[in-house]
Amino acid sequence: MDHWINVIPILFITAASVIIILLDDWQKILIGYAVIYLSAFSIFVQFWSFSFSLVKLITGLMSLVILGLSIVRYPGQSNVKTKAERIFRLITLLLIFTVLGFMVYRISVYLSIPLEIVMASLFIIGLGFIQLGITHELYKLFLAILILFFGFELIFASNETSLLINGLLATVTLLVSFMGGFLIINEQEGEEE
Amino acid sequence: MSTPAVFILLPFLVSVVLFFVQKRTRLVMTISIATCTVLVLFAFFQNFGEVWKIGPISIEIRTNLAIMGRAFSLTNQDKFFLAFLYFSSALWFGGTRGAKVSSRFIPIGLAIVSILTAALAVEPFIYSAILVEIAVLVSVPLLVEPGIKAGNGILRFIVYQSLAMPFILFGGWLLGGIQASPSDTTRLLQSIIFLGIGFALWLAIVPFQSWVPRLSFDLKPYISGFLLGLFPIVTMLIMVDFISGLVWLRESAYLQPSLRLVGAIMVVTTGIWAIIEKDLRRFFGYTVLLESGLALLLVSLQSDAGVSVLYLSFIPRMFALALMALSLTILSSENDDLDVESISGMVRKYPFASFTLVFSMLSVAGVPLLGGFPVRLSLLEMLANGGHPVTIWVLLGMGAYLFAVIRIFQKITMPASAKWQRHESNGQVALLLIGVVILIIFGLFPNLLAGLLRPLFVNLPILR
Numbered sequence: 001m002d003h004w005i006n007v008i009p010i011l012f013i014t015a016a017s018v019i020i021i022l023l024d025d026w027q028k029i030l031i032g033y034a035v036i037y038l039s040a041f042s043i044f045v046q047f048w049s050f051s052f053s054l055v056k057l058i059t060g061l062m063s064l065v066i067l068g069l070s071i072v073r074y075p076g077q078s079n080v081k082t083k084a085e086r087i088f089r090l091i092t093l094l095l096i097f098t099v100l101g102f103m104v105y106r107i108s109v110y111l112s113i114p115l116e117i118v119m120a121s122l123f124i125i126g127l128g129f130i131q132l133g134i135t136h137e138l139y140k141l142f143l144a145i146l147i148l149f150f151g152f153e154l155i156f157a158s159n160e161t162s163l164l165i166n167g168l169l170a171t172v173t174l175l176v177s178f179m180g181g182f183l184i185i186n187e188q189e190g191e192e193e
Numbered sequence: 194m195s196t197p198a199v200f201i202l203l204p205f206l207v208s209v210v211l212f213f214v215q216k217r218t219r220l221v222m223t224i225s226i227a228t229c230t231v232l233v234l235f236a237f238f239q240n241f242g243e244v245w246k247i248g249p250i251s252i253e254i255r256t257n258l259a260i261m262g263r264a265f266s267l268t269n270q271d272k273f274f275l276a277f278l279y280f281s282s283a284l285w286f287g288g289t290r291g292a293k294v295s296s297r298f299i300p301i302g303l304a305i306v307s308i309l310t311a312a313l314a315v316e317p318f319i320y321s322a323i324l325v326e327i328a329v330l331v332s333v334p335l336l337v338e339p340g341i342k343a344g345n346g347i348l349r350f351i352v353y354q355s356l357a358m359p360f361i362l363f364g365g366w367l368l369g370g371i372q373a374s375p376s377d378t379t380r381l382l383q384s385i386i387f388l389g390i391g392f393a394l395w396l397a398i399v400p401f402q403s404w405v406p407r408l409s410f411d412l413k414p415y416i417s418g419f420l421l422g423l424f425p426i427v428t429m430l431i432m433v434d435f436i437s438g439l440v441w442l443r444e445s446a447y448l449q450p451s452l453r454l455v456g457a458i459m460v461v462t463t464g465i466w467a468i469i470e471k472d473l474r475r476f477f478g479y480t481v482l483l484e485s486g487l488a489l490l491l492v493s494l495q496s497d498a499g500v501s502v503l504y505l506s507f508i509p510r511m512f513a514l515a516l517m518a519l520s521l522t523i524l525s526s527e528n529d530d531l532d533v534e535s536i537s538g539m540v541r542k543y544p545f546a547s548f549t550l551v552f553s554m555l556s557v558a559g560v561p562l563l564g565g566f567p568v569r570l571s572l573l574e575m576l577a578n579g580g581h582p583v584t585i586w587v588l589l590g591m592g593a594y595l596f597a598v599i600r601i602f603q604k605i606t607m608p609a610s611a612k613w614q615r616h617e618s619n620g621q622v623a624l625l626l627i628g629v630v631i632l633i634i635f636g637l638f639p640n641l642l643a644g645l646l647r648p649l650f651v652n653l654p655i656l657r
Contacts, residue, residue: 132352141348145355152359159366164261168323172330172358179333179351187342 003046006116009039013120014097017127021089024080026139030068033143036127037061040120040154047114048157052166056153059170063146063177070181071139073188089134096126113158124151138187142180149173196241196267197258200275201311204228208303215296222289225299229283236275237649241268265314273504273649274313274430278423281511282306285419288515291621292415292522301335302419309427318438319365321431322358322391329354329424335416346407353404354424357394364388368439385442388435395428396485399458406470406478414474414525418518421481426507429488433500436492437654443495452493457583457590459486464593468600473521473531473550476597480517480557483594484510487572490587494575500653502571505643509564509635513553516628520550523621533600537607542616549625551602556632558595564635 001007016035023029037060045053081089100122108118128148135141153169160166207228211221239245245252258265267275286299305328312324329351336347364387371380392398397405409417436442463483470476491503523546524539525531540547552563559569569591576584617625635642 138343138348141352145352149355149359152363156359156362156366162262164263165320165323167261168320168327172323172326175327175330176355179330182333183337183343186337186339189340 012039066177070184121154195255195258197265205307212300229279232279270652322361326358344411346411349404360391406475409478414521456489460590464590467597506568516553520546554598564632567639
């Protein structure tokens with residue numbers, strides 16, 4: 001690692017992932033995602049330009065706000081997890097993070113990207129894939145797509161500096177949250193009627 | 194003036210305007226069809242990169258448009274794609290009144306078409322992944338009806354298509370690094386794996402095909418027809434362009450067998466699933482998968498003739514899918530349930546829709562005298578001439594699909610207590626009849642279609 005202090009945001013990302021995967025309350029889950037965005041920002045701002053990093057952060061937080069606004073209008077019944085389910089989820093997450101942890105160094109060398117960025121990115125992608133695989137709730141699915149894209153962008157944007165491409169990626173992030181919000185509201189309005 | 198401005202920005206702006214006046218359905222339909230027709234004529238008759246003369250006025254038609262450091266390019270090589278895309282859009286938009294779809298179908302549909310055009314125009318090609326993802330996301334409002342929960346198929350469609358974007362971008366990025374050191378075979382293999390997974394997700398290739406029948410089950414047939422008619426063709430053309438652009442990939446010993454194997458698996462498995470499928474909407478999804486499998490086999494031939502037949506096959510494919518979707522929409526107006534049992538004897542109530550449905554399915558199966566026959570015959574001939582044992586498997590798959598169609602025909606024409614009474618409107622009958630006649634003309638005079646399109650077949654992608 002270039003700066004050992006970056007262990008702290010990576011620990012924050014891990015802790016937020018555990019919260020996201022275990023809790024049922026949508027507000028706490030959204031806060032968990034916000035923590036991931038902020039922690040990742042604190043890492044990549046050291047390597048990228050401030051304005052570029054800020055764009056990624058603001059886009060991510062805006063997309064969370066958009067989804068949050070859709071959920072807050074129609075807070076649905078979330079599925080309460082059993083104890084066994086929580087243990088299963090935790091073990092799955094830890095197993096995947098452990099496997100990714102062993103891969104980080106080689107990928108970092110292979111792609112010539114700082115270790116801390118690769119680690120944050122892989123953990124975020126891992127979380128996204130777990131969420132995509134196990135969630136049944138609409139808002140969690142769109143949050144999973146968002147975080148998966150964010151994790152990928154951390155690696156991709158290290159080499160792609162084109163304004164158009166990064167602008168389009170930001171558009172994709174916002175569109176995902178808009179469409180997620182649209183589907184949530186559409187579903188809840190139907191249930192109300 | 195540049196071709197990207199004409200074929201991307203203009204229809205996109207029109208779609209934005211139409212979105213705000215979407216309730217005036219007749220006006221929206223007229224404007225959208227007129228826009229598409231003008232663009233088709235422009236693609237057909239204007240040479241890109243030359244001067245366009247209108248009386249005393251001369252306008253230079255450039256083929257490039259630079260936006261924020263990246264280029265969008267539409268050259269004479271893209272003429273077929275442009276003419277086909279906007280022609281088929283006009284076709285789908287023309288059927289909206291007959292199919293009674295949502296008023297936002299045309300504005301959103303036109304926006305999707307313009308974004309997909311941008312996906313094919315952007316350079317380098319890997320950025321098309323972002324534009325296809327934007328098109329997928331823009332299509333979301335079409336997927337759900339107000340107040341109805343999004344089904345599993347819709348969510349799978351969004352997830353699978355979204356997953357394709359990172360895979361293609363990352364694969365393309367790795368590939369970019371190889372240009373500097375072409376001898377790095379490990380990296381080459383990794384980039385191909387990533388790109389292969391990305392294209393498989395886009396094209397619903399085995400094992401990522403499960404979302405297609407689920408999506409067609411969740412959507413109104415006309416909407417699923419539009420989306421499943423458009424996305425696989427555009428992504429297939431992006432893939433063909435990609436293969437054409439890389440000499441080492443074209444010359445790779447693994448490309449042909451892998452494409453052929455995957456194509457054959459898709460044709461055979463789809464045929465078998467079609468036999469056991471009981472719902473006509475899911476059956477429609479399997480039809481799309483069968484078409485994708487056959488298209489992959491045409492790409493696997495890696496010959497000029499194969500590419501020409503691939504491009505030609507898109508036209509009867511689009512007509513057959515449009516007719517199938519329209520017929521299913523009409524049949525579902527009687528009963529939302531499109532189960533094989535529930536359509537029993539439907540021919541007495543909806544004779545035109547029933548026969549058109551069977552006609553379009555037979556065309557996909559490659560029955561003689563219908564539009565799909567010449568392209569299926571050419572494919573089988575080319576496969577057989579190459580001495581490929583896969584020909585037998587393809588025949589088996591197509592035979593299984595034909596068997597499934599005959600089963601539907603038998604059910605739909607089953608004697609029922611109801612009297613013969615037509616329930617289709619005159620407009621619907623006219624649309625169905627025009628479509629069937631065109632399919633028969635394509636089948637009877639295959640050289641007519643090829644001759645008409647010959648001017649557009651300049652500089653087709655080379656796969657050899």
